[in-house]
Amino acid sequence: MQVDCRKPSELTDAERGAWRAFVASEATLASPYFALEFAECCEEARDDTRVLVVRERGAVVGFLPFQAGRLGFARPLAGPLGDVHGVIAPQPGAADPASWLAKAGIPVFDFHSALASQRGFAQGAGAPDGSWVIDLAAGFEAWQADRKSMNPKAMRNIATRLRRLEEIDGGHSFVMADYQADVFEAMVRLKRAQYRRTGVFDVFSVRWTGRLLKAVLRRQGDYFSGVSSSLRVGDQIIAVHVGMASDRLCHYWFPAFEPDHSRLSPGVLLLVEMARTAGAIGHLGVELGPGDYGFKKDLSSSQTGLVSGRFTTPSLRGGLARSSQALAEACSRAPLGPARHWPDKVLRKLGRVTGFQAL
Numbered sequence: 001m002q003v004d005c006r007k008p009s010e011l012t013d014a015e016r017g018a019w020r021a022f023v024a025s026e027a028t029l030a031s032p033y034f035a036l037e038f039a040e041c042c043e044e045a046r047d048d049t050r051v052l053v054v055r056e057r058g059a060v061v062g063f064l065p066f067q068a069g070r071l072g073f074a075r076p077l078a079g080p081l082g083d084v085h086g087v088i089a090p091q092p093g094a095a096d097p098a099s100w101l102a103k104a105g106i107p108v109f110d111f112h113s114a115l116a117s118q119r120g121f122a123q124g125a126g127a128p129d130g131s132w133v134i135d136l137a138a139g140f141e142a143w144q145a146d147r148k149s150m151n152p153k154a155m156r157n158i159a160t161r162l163r164r165l166e167e168i169d170g171g172h173s174f175v176m177a178d179y180q181a182d183v184f185e186a187m188v189r190l191k192r193a194q195y196r197r198t199g200v201f202d203v204f205s206v207r208w209t210g211r212l213l214k215a216v217l218r219r220q221g222d223y224f225s226g227v228s229s230s231l232r233v234g235d236q237i238i239a240v241h242v243g244m245a246s247d248r249l250c251h252y253w254f255p256a257f258e259p260d261h262s263r264l265s266p267g268v269l270l271l272v273e274m275a276r277t278a279g280a281i282g283h284l285g286v287e288l289g290p291g292d293y294g295f296k297k298d299l300s301s302s303q304t305g306l307v308s309g310r311f312t313t314p315s316l317r318g319g320l321a322r323s324s325q326a327l328a329e330a331c332s333r334a335p336l337g338p339a340r341h342w343p344d345k346v347l348r349k350l351g352r353v354t355g356f357q358a359l
Contacts, residue, residue: 001103002055002056004052008036008040009050014060021037021067021090021143023246024091026089028086028093028117029092031249031287033077033083033084034088034246036123037224038078038224044211045208048065050067062095063089066106067358069354073354080355080356080359082112083113083287083289084289087120093117094119094122096097099160101311101313107313108310111310112308114234115258115304125150130290130304130306131288131303134300136283136285140280156264158269174273176277177227178228178230178272179217179228184213186240187228187256188210188256191226191256192294217242223247226243227245228240229241238258238264239261239269240255240256240270241254241258245283248283249287256265265295268295272299287304320332
């Protein structure tokens with residue numbers, strides 16, 4: 001086995017063709033997170049974007065894109081912003097990413113939201129999670145009928161809010177592909193205000209977040225495209241979304257809405273209209289990512305299994321990572337009351353902050 005570490009822009013035409021072929025042949029790699037173009041967008045935003053190119057007997061058998069980090073603590077593409085990731089291979093479930101990373105000399109790889117179907121990540125990982133998915137394989141109407149039978153109250157509430165929206169003076173409009181400058185600006189403004197209200201880390205406080213989203217929106221191709229959608233009342237944007245899509249799946253990424261219109265649940269109405277349009281243009285679904293949110297549970301057809309964990313090598317940095325995690329786990333089992341969870345919370349928060357700082 002040969003493992004080379006390179007930037008996405010350094011891949012040869014043959015390697016790029018292999019990446020595309022692996023993605024096209026594997027249903028579990030339908031997310032735009034696995035598109036070659038997304039790795040290229042990450043490289044535009046962050047200079048630590050790398051790809052492991054794995055060969056056996058001279059033939060390419062897999063890729064693992066990641067953020068190298070300035071201190072050698074590697075993470076998945078887009079760091080904390082990544083909702084789904086894994087290896088790109090013709091048989092990704094059989095791949096061994098830990099051995100690939102060790103061969104490349106990567107001392108620590110902290111992963112989250114890796115596909116549970118890829119056994120190399122699932123073995124030894126922590127508690128499973130899931131990415132919520134709106135299934136549009138049979139069309140929007142079939143999804144809508146399924147949700148009405150499974151969760152009639154939620155769908156009635158959506159219908160009621162849609163009627164209220166239609167009754168507002170000035171009319172309303174939904175645009176799936178709205179690339180006017182005010183749409184992106186409205187998303188950032190509303191999202192930052194939401195972060196301040198909720199006390200959540202402002203992801204736009206690091207410059208590479210904006211660079212990544214702008215790079216994504218510049219991509220409009222057959223296999224990958226940025227998606228910017230808006231819901232307006234008159235000339236006012238009341239809900240907006242910035243995300244991305246592959247040729248099979250749309251990923252719901254950065255939604256935001258005007259709090260003054262919260263009674264209408266404009267974010268949910270925009271998502272439903274996105275699903276309607278995605279189904280009409282042939283997408284198999286809308287991927288909502290992980291998270292214990294009511295609207296995701298109400299609208300989703302299923303979940304894609306995800307896992308989180310860490311790979312380390314026998315090295316100084318690997319040893320430090322293992323020791324800190326062992327200390328946190330020991331504290332969680334100790335009779336310390338609520339304080340037993342503090343070390344783990346500190347480690348998770350530190351990991352998120354260092355991930356955004358590309359350390």
